[in-house]
Amino acid sequence: MGEDPQDSTQAKHMTHLAVGDYTLIRNLGVGSSGKVKLARHNTIGKEFAIKVISRAQYGMTPPCNAGGPRPYKKNTKDLSAEARVLREASITKLLHHPNICSLHEIFIHSNQYFLVFEYVNGVQMLDYIISRGKVKERTARKFARQIGSALEYCHRNNVVHRNLCLENILVSETTDITIIDFGLSNLFDLSACLDTYCATHYFPAPEILDGVPYTGPKVDVWSFGVVLYTIVCGRVPFDAENLPLLHAKIKQGLLKYPVWITKECKHLLSRMLVTNSSTRASLSEVLCHPWMVRGFSGPPDPHLGPREPLRSPEVLDRGVINNMKGFDFGTQEEIERRLTGILESESYLSVVERWEDKNRTLSDDFDGVGGIDTFSPSRASLAVSDDATVVAEDETNENKRLSDSANPGRSRFSILRSFPLKFLSPVVQPPAEPCIPSSCRLDVEREQADPTGGFHPLLSVYYLTREILERERAARLSK
Ligand SMILES: Nc1ncnc2c1ncn2[C@@H]1O[C@H](COP(=O)(O)OP(=O)(O)OP(=O)(O)O)[C@@H](O)[C@H]1O
Numbered sequence: 001m002g003e004d005p006q007d008s009t010q011a012k013h014m015t016h017l018a019v020g021d022y023t024l025i026r027n028l029g030v031g032s033s034g035k036v037k038l039a040r041h042n043t044i045g046k047e048f049a050i051k052v053i054s055r056a057q058y059g060m061t062p063p064c065n066a067g068g069p070r071p072y073k074k075n076t077k078d079l080s081a082e083a084r085v086l087r088e089a090s091i092t093k094l095l096h097h098p099n100i101c102s103l104h105e106i107f108i109h110s111n112q113y114f115l116v117f118e119y120v121n122g123v124q125m126l127d128y129i130i131s132r133g134k135v136k137e138r139t140a141r142k143f144a145r146q147i148g149s150a151l152e153y154c155h156r157n158n159v160v161h162r163n164l165c166l167e168n169i170l171v172s173e174t175t176d177i178t179i180i181d182f183g184l185s186n187l188f189d190l191s192a193c194l195d196t197y198c199a200t201h202y203f204p205a206p207e208i209l210d211g212v213p214y215t216g217p218k219v220d221v222w223s224f225g226v227v228l229y230t231i232v233c234g235r236v237p238f239d240a241e242n243l244p245l246l247h248a249k250i251k252q253g254l255l256k257y258p259v260w261i262t263k264e265c266k267h268l269l270s271r272m273l274v275t276n277s278s279t280r281a282s283l284s285e286v287l288c289h290p291w292m293v294r295g296f297s298g299p300p301d302p303h304l305g306p307r308e309p310l311r312s313p314e315v316l317d318r319g320v321i322n323n324m325k326g327f328d329f330g331t332q333e334e335i336e337r338r339l340t341g342i343l344e345s346e347s348y349l350s351v352v353e354r355w356e357d358k359n360r361t362l363s364d365d366f367d368g369v370g371g372i373d374t375f376s377p378s379r380a381s382l383a384v385s386d387d388a389t390v391v392a393e394d395e396t397n398e399n400k401r402l403s404d405s406a407n408p409g410r411s412r413f414s415i416l417r418s419f420p421l422k423f424l425s426p427v428v429q430p431p432a433e434p435c436i437p438s439s440c441r442l443d444v445e446r447e448q449a450d451p452t453g454g455f456h457p458l459l460s461v462y463y464l465t466r467e468i469l470e471r472e473r474a475a476r477l478s479k
Contacts, residue, residue, distance in 0.1 A: 018042070019114055020107055022050060029124075031167075031181065033085065038119060048104060051115040053085055055108075085113050090326030091159055092117075092182045094464040096471070097303050099150040101170075101180040120178045125227070126166035134234030134258075137265055139175065141292065144228050146177040148287045149300035151220050155283055156304055156453035158460040160216035164223035166230060207277050218277040221286060225272025232265055233258050237273065264291040305467055307452035309352045310459070313340040320466045327461060335458070342456050351449045 017024040022039040025047075029036045034053035041048060092103040092115075104116040125143075129135065135143070147169065154161060161168075161182060168181040207219065229237045237255055240246035255273060257266050268291045271281035286292065287299035310316065313336075321335050329335045342348055454460065 019050065019052075022048065022116070024050070028119075034113075036117075039116075047119040049101075049117045049119045051113075051117065053113040053115070055082070055111050055113060085115075086326060088182050089113075089115055093326070094461065094468065095154070095157070095159070095182075096464075096467065097150050097153045099146045099177050099179055100153070101178050117180070118178075120170045120172065120180070122170040122172040122178065124167050125169040125171055125177075125231070128171045129166065129231060129234060134260075135231050137232055137262060137291075138295075140228065140231045140265075141294065142175060143169075143171075143177055143231060144224075144292060145287075145296070145300040147179065147224060147227065148283065148292065149302050150177070150179050151217075151224060152283055152287060152300070152302040153304060155217045155220070156302060156450070156460075157464055158454055158457040161220050161223075162216075164220055164227060166227060169227065217283055218280050221272055221280055221283055222277075224283075224286070225269055229255075229269050229273065232261060232269075262291070264289075264294070268292065304453060307463055309355055309451035310339075310343055310462075311352065313343050316340070316343075316462075317466065320462060320469060323465050323469060324461050329458060329461070338458055339462060342459060348451060348455065351455060352451045354449065355451050 019039070021042050023042060025038040025040060027035060028038050028049055031051075034051050036049050036051045039048050039050045040046070089103060089106045092101070093106075096102065101120060102118045104118065106116065107114050123131075147164075151161065151164075159182075161179065163181060164179070168179060170178045170180060172178065226237060238246060240248075255270070257269075261269075268281075268286065268289045271289070272286060274280035281289075293299060316336060316339055318332070318336070321332050321339070324335055329338070449455070451459075452463070
């Protein structure tokens with residue numbers, strides 16, 4: 001990317017730099033799209049993290065041999081990079097979840113974008129693991145439940161992250177998780193496929209590496225599996241000194257577990273790291289897995305607000321539609337027409353009907369024997385076996401342990417951060433039986449056919465936009 005003029009000034013002078021209402025304090029990090037700086041709002045005094053992205057790389061800088069500024073033709077790559085920034089902003093602005101970094105505002109200068117995010121006072125999960133070695137399963141479960149909750153929230157809103165990795169998960173002092181960087185995220189539609197190659201280093205799902213079309217959520221489950229493996233094992237599932245070797249290993253598809261990993265945890269990982277996306281666990285299965293719910297009354301709360309189905313086009317609020325910006329959905333009239341088409345479609349109406357039936361049944365159950373949150377892990381049929389293809393821990397294997405190495409922190413992540421956006425791939429795992437408890441309040445069918453979440457990206461954006469406006473209204477009233 002182009003050099004940020006702010007950065008030509010040394011960091012020590014940064015405290016004097018102001019951007020809009022913010023004073024820049026210091027660098028927090030750097031990513032492929034730009035630098036992230038700690039900033040303080042001049043009037044409210046609150047700290048924010050501002051991602052500064054140069055627009056020079058997007059063709060906004062006039063060519064130097066020109067006799068003055070003139071229109072500068074953008075190429076397709078530039079356009080998609082610029083679209084990526086705007087998509088990150090549009091998607092993140094909609095999301096409201098305790099484990100997802102919120103976007104406060106975005107402003108655009110002639111040479112730069114400034115994305116003003118909530119400041120997370122924490123460290124990257126990568127550094128957290130490096131400094132501690134492996135993490136106890138109990139702590140890992142806390143992390144996994146928060147990551148899972150955030151992913152479920154996203155998926156139920158037709159958003160797929162596509163770049164979940166250790167660098168995009170921040171851990172606070174209270175060991176709470178915040179997921180950042182929705183720069184590669186997208187809206188998905190379960191009835192259609194995405195085909196863009198995304199994700200960093202070790203984390204992309206096999207179907208992304210193979211370049212085959214994919215629907216979305218399962219690629220996050222894969223990356224989540226790699227993250228969870230790394231958290232509990234203290235090293236990435238596949239590692240090598242260089243990419244070709246790494247690819248070879250991945251294609252070999254052998255997954256090794258250290259001896260200290262519990263059977264339950266191994267089973268969960270073996271369901272997440274399944275190369276065939278159609279037999280890989282759904283997020284519902286992951287969140288209901290006995291390992292995930294151990295010590296809890298059920299799967300993590302996705303923090304979705306209460307929603308009712310939109311029962312007819314008459315309930316559509318034009319004020320909401322007018323605010324559905326940033327996704328190329330078309331004009332207000334087009335959005336309204338498309339939403340009307342969805343609400344009047346047979347598939348939507350039948351899903352609403354099923355939703356009503358299901359909720360009636362659930363509320364009857366609730367009146368009687370405890371209702372929808374009565375999931376009991378003990379009732380789950382955990383089919384854990386000592387997987388034949390799971391190789392026992394081999395102390396001499398190339399997946400060196402951090403503590404054994406002369407270079408403690410990085411040896412378990414030898415190419416991590418060495419390659420830019422690069423491929424990594426997976427593992428042949430036994431297609432273990434899914435173990436979704438029948439009483440689990442989440443299930444695949446519901447995930448795919450809930451009129452209030454995940455039914456269609458346009459509907460999800462409508463709900464999310466309405467919720468933002470409601471929050472803003474509530475904030476105004478409380479002043
Ligand atoms: N909200 C935040 N609070 C604190 N630190 C942050 C925040 N956002 C980002 N950072 C720091 O800046 C780094 C880069 O941020 P981010 O991953 O969003 O940038 P990027 O350019 O999109 O990166 P990528 O190469 O993954 O696309 C993060 O790894 C983190 O250390």
